Amino acid sequence: MGTVLLTGANGSIGLHVTEELLKTSPELTLVLTVRQTEDKNTARLNDVISKYTNAKTFIHKLDLADLSAVHSFTGKILSSVASGQLPHIGVIICNAMYWNLVSDPEITVDGYDKTFQVGHIAHVALVLRLLGSFDKSIGGRVVLMSSQNHYPGKSQMEKIPPKIPSDMSKLVHTSPADDSHVDHNARGFEIYSNMKLAAVAWMHALNQHLEKDPALQKITVVAIDPGVICDSRAFTTNTPSSIINMQKYVLRPFSPLCRLVGIKGFRTSAQAAVDVAQLAINRAQPNARGYFTLLNKDATAPQSLEREIQQRHPSMCNG
Ligand SMILES: NC(=O)c1ccc[n+]([C@@H]2O[C@H](COP(=O)([O-])OP(=O)(O)OC[C@H]3O[C@@H](n4cnc5c(N)ncnc54)[C@H](OP(=O)(O)O)[C@@H]3O)[C@@H](O)[C@H]2O)c1
Numbered sequence: 562m563g564t565v566l567l568t569g570a571n572g573s574i575g576l577h578v579t580e581e582l583l584k585t586s587p588e589l590t591l592v593l594t595v596r597q598t599e600d601k602n603t604a605r606l607n608d609v610i611s612k613y614t615n616a617k618t619f620i621h622k623l624d625l626a627d628l629s630a631v632h633s634f635t636g637k638i639l640s641s642v643a644s645g646q647l648p649h650i651g652v653i654i655c656n657a658m659y660w661n662l663v664s665d666p667e668i669t670v671d672g673y674d675k676t677f678q679v680g681h682i683a684h685v686a687l688v689l690r691l692l693g694s695f696d697k698s699i700g701g702r703v704v705l706m707s708s709q710n711h712y713p714g715k716s717q718m719e720k721i722p723p724k725i726p727s728d729m730s731k732l733v734h735t736s737p738a739d740d741s742h743v744d745h746n747a748r749g750f751e752i753y754s755n756m757k758l759a760a761v762a763w764m765h766a767l768n769q770h771l772e773k774d775p776a777l778q779k780i781t782v783v784a785i786d787p788g789v790i791c792d793s794r795a796f797t798t799n800t801p802s803s804i805i806n807m808q809k810y811v812l813r814p815f816s817p818l819c820r821l822v823g824i825k826g827f828r829t830s831a832q833a834a835v836d837v838a839q840l841a842i843n844r845a846q847p848n849a850r851g852y853f854t855l856l857n858k859d860a861t862a863p864q865s866l867e868r869e870i871q872q873r874h875p876s877m878c879n880g
Contacts, residue, residue: 562842563648563696564590566638568625568684569657571595571602573793574706576609577834578654578841583613586842590648591616592638594623594657602794625657625683626669635690642694649696652841654704655684655760661799662749666735674735676749680756682733685763692777700779704841705764707784707852709826710750711757712862718804720747723754725762725864729873732759746801760784761852761861766871768850784861785840786854787833788826791816 565582569575570593582589595603598620610618623634641647659679661667667675673682688703695701709715713722726732732755737748764784771777789812796808816829836856839845845856852861864870 562586562589562701563651563699564592564642565652565654565841566592566594566650566687566691567654567656568594568623568687569596570620571600571606572656572658573790573795573830574787574834574837575656576602576606577831578656578837579606579618580609580612581834581838582842583610583616583618585838587613587615589617589651589842591618592621592647593618594621594634596622596624596657598622625679626659626671626675628669628671628678628683628686631683631686632690635687638691639694649699649701650691650694651696651699651701652704653688653691653702654706654837654841655688656704656706656837657684658706658753658795659799660749660753660795662746662753662804663799663801664745665737666748666752673733674752676752677733677735677756677759680753681760681763684760688767692771692780695777695780697776697779700777700781702841702843703767703780703782704837705760705782705784706837707761707786708754708757709786709854710754711761711865716750716754718750719754720744721751723751723758723862725755725758725870732756746804749799758862758865762865762867762871764852765861765865769871772850781843781848781850783840783846783850784852785837785856786852786859787837788828788855790830790833791827792829 567575567578570579579593582591610616621634624630642649657679660676669675669678711723735752761784764782768782771780791812796804852859
């Protein structure tokens, strides 16, 4: 299966996906990207890797909020694969995410909304630039980390339903919440959910494109909703105290119970990572395309299925 590329490898799910792959598929080469190489999260990633003496892993610093960094990173990967230093790419797991539920939307050096760029635009750039590094006779998989919140009305945290506007440039050039009703939580979660909705629409468009191309048709694109992750550190960063407290006093204490009785949708990052890893390496849902809630095939939001939205998608970054 060659090389697996995982973004946000030192995140809550990322750490466990790394461990799961090392445990179950030691033959794989792992290219693990992190925003910072010298922090406690990457130290944890190194601890995980150090348990597997034959691990073939490379940690790369990659800030997805900077598209020039994405381009130079993909350039390095392309030449490493071309020169045989790295096996062909077999899997790309687009896992990194950023949100801000406590202040106005942030803009990257590239001029895009930071949540949108880190979670989606940078992954689009990464995947499109690396499609040629897959072995066309073997193919492989692209995994998008999705969420029930891309689907209007499904998330408990939703205050403003996700929607792709007719002017798609508004997705990437975001504005603050309405001055008179400043609710950063609502606005930040809306941007995050819109980003996931756009990613799911793109998944459909990309699958259609790949299926038509004889050189790429063995690459499948899947999106997975891994459940609500009780122990995710996402709930502790850039989040209001209500969410921090909910995780501290409800989600974390009840996570063993969730595990025992299997409360629908609530899981630990370790549980979610098993599904993500199995899906990524084609052991779960082999050769399938499309959207999965945990490992079950599921429907995506109606807007994500609109051909016109899928086709217009690339233009949003030029707006
Ligand atoms: N948590 C949930 O309940 C849940 C539910 C459904 C779907 N998901 C999805 O599952 C995926 C993983 O979530 P998680 O809970 O594991 O989140 P997490 O623990 O917050 O991990 C997010 C990762 O993204 C990285 N990241 C943030 N900004 C970055 C940037 N500018 N450049 C590169 N990397 C950056 C973080 O690194 P730093 O810490 O260094 O910034 C971290 O490694 C996400 O796509 C999320 O949307 C999560």
